[in-house]
Amino acid sequence: MPTERIAALVFDVFGTVVDWREGVARNAAAFLQRHPGARQDAYAFADAWRARYSPAMEEVRSGRRPFTRLDQLHRENLEAVLPEFGITPAAVPEEELQWLNRAWHRLEPWPDSVEGLSRLKRRCVIAPLSNGNFSLLLNLAKYAGLPWDAIMGAELAQAYKPMPQAYLRTAALLDLPPQRVCLVAAHNGDLAAARRCGFKTAFIPRPREFGPNQQTDLMAEQDWDWVAKSLVELAGMLGA
Amino acid sequence: MPTERIAALVFDVFGTVVDWREGVARNAAAFLQRHPGARQDAYAFADAWRARYSPAMEEVRSGRRPFTRLDQLHRENLEAVLPEFGITPAAVPEEELQWLNRAWHRLEPWPDSVEGLSRLKRRCVIAPLSNGNFSLLLNLAKYAGLPWDAIMGAELAQAYKPMPQAYLRTAALLDLPPQRVCLVAAHNGDLAAARRCGFKTAFIPRPREFGPNQQTDLMAEQDWDWVAKSLVELAGMLGA
Incomplete structure (x- = not known):
């Protein structure tokens, strides 16, 4: 890797x-x-x-x-x-x-999110790339204690995922080539769209996101660059 | 106040x-x-x-x-x-x-900056509103340890200060009326432009910014909402 x-x-x-x-x-x-x-x-x-x-x-x-x-x-x-x-x-x-x-x-983080993000932040830039608008993501970060380095996403890109512009304009704002940016997501479709834009990919399954009877996104559907059970596990894989 | x-x-x-x-x-x-x-x-x-x-x-x-x-x-x-x-x-x-x-x-913060920002961050959202581009401000924050909640500024607004759009589009992204946003700056001209857009204003003189013979911005040229010698002093004034 x-x-x-x-x-x-x-x-x-x-x-x-x-x-x-x-x-x-x-x-x-x-x-x-x-x-x-x-x-x-x-x-x-x-x-x-x-x-x-x-x-x-x-x-x-x-x-x-x-x-x-x-x-x-x-x-x-x-x-x-x-x-x-x-x-x-x-x-x-x-x-x-x-x-x-x-x-x-006003949503709660998963139990591993704040610790995982805090560790990953020591290693590189961390930011949301979400379809939520800028102020939503900012307020959510303050509410949930998410230690982002920056707020990014659909509103800055003026394009909703999985449109390619959502990923490519994010990399452009970061002034990075897509292959130096990794999308972390619980959704195979989001990762597939990011990969088509040249992003690296990390899959974190969240099998209860849609409740106890969830049928989708229970496992990796492609050979994503990383697959981890939690953001803490991902931090360990990345040496953070 | x-x-x-x-x-x-x-x-x-x-x-x-x-x-x-x-x-x-x-x-x-x-x-x-x-x-x-x-x-x-x-x-x-x-x-x-x-x-x-x-x-x-x-x-x-x-x-x-x-x-x-x-x-x-x-x-x-x-x-x-x-x-x-x-x-x-x-x-x-x-x-x-x-x-x-x-x-x-790769610039060093003033001695009071990190402590002042860290205290102010507990009270409200803190973000740069700078003419620096997004990746510059992000890299600078990582280098200098500036604990921003978000990266904002001219590149997101697509307008350089002191153009009104630089301030107004920043407030719009925050989804806040201008009077609920305060610009903190060492430059009277920047504050004057922000005030014309309805922002609150805080002046922090930095009498050595331009070196030992600095002649400009040594004192407040209008009745700014707050005037403090450092970001730590401003935090105290704001109860943070």
Whole structure:
């Protein structure tokens, strides 16, 4: 493994570094309890909200819509999901909707994330390469104690993963050739897109990201440059 | 002072957080010693190089030239300065020119900078808002141990300070109204431009930035929101 040549590790965040499903469900539960008439299933709420994530970005990726921040897409998706749980968005105070929409800014890291990142940071640059917008990723880092060197991702690239521009513009901002940047992700599709751009790849399976019945991304589907069970294990592999 | 409403502190870097003159002179001295025929005055070299900084950016600010990274402007300025010291750029190995050009990535912080930033970081978001390009600021942070939450500045804004877009696009990326962002700088002109955009302002005089005979920016020229002798003193004022 060409570990000596990696100058930056960039990370998928939702699912790879933080547990979005537990975090969104926790926030949704508090919200639903304030609306006793609503369907009280916070995990179903998290899953329904997340199910609209990729289709919303696809509108942007396809060019049918100009680049739009994830906070805005989340908000539109939230207003679409609320009626499925018996809630009329217009009847909810704006402040409460904003609070719930920012659940994505308040997610817990996986147990190995902060230690793993802290060790990897001693060895090279670490930054998110996420579809989350800049302020979301920044607030999330402050909330979860993620010790990034910089905040990067779709908003800076003005392109959502897995569009090649999302990876290539990130490498360009770092002033590094793609082969000196490694994407760390729990999703084979993300890694495949990064590899096509010349990035190195590290797979960290997160078999509970989608809950107890997860069927996808349970194992490496290509010969990724590194495969580790946690960010702490990855740090060990990279000598950090 | 409305300290409770500041959500992010953004910092000028060259002169405010790091001592560019000493650092560039240190690197230039090592370079000049490898060229015994050259004029051996490293401080004069640093000053001559820096003198071309603002005019080079003015080409971009005026619209005569598309946005160009500071690393590239520094390189062009370096090739213009070398003959003044008796060196023909084309006769210097490319690797050596690149090393010297990256002197701006290897500058020491002022003695109070790391402690001050570390304390301020506990209270709110801290990030550079510098004319340095993204990778320069990132490398500098790793070199000098600057604990930024994010890297921001002219390259992300695609506008050099003191153009209003440099400040306004930074606030927009933070998803904050300008009045919740405070610029910290050693330069009255930078603060005046930030204030015109609605930013709060903090002045930290750095009376030796330009060497022992500095005549400018020795004192506050407006009633800035805060004036402190160091970043540690500013942290105390902000209760951090």
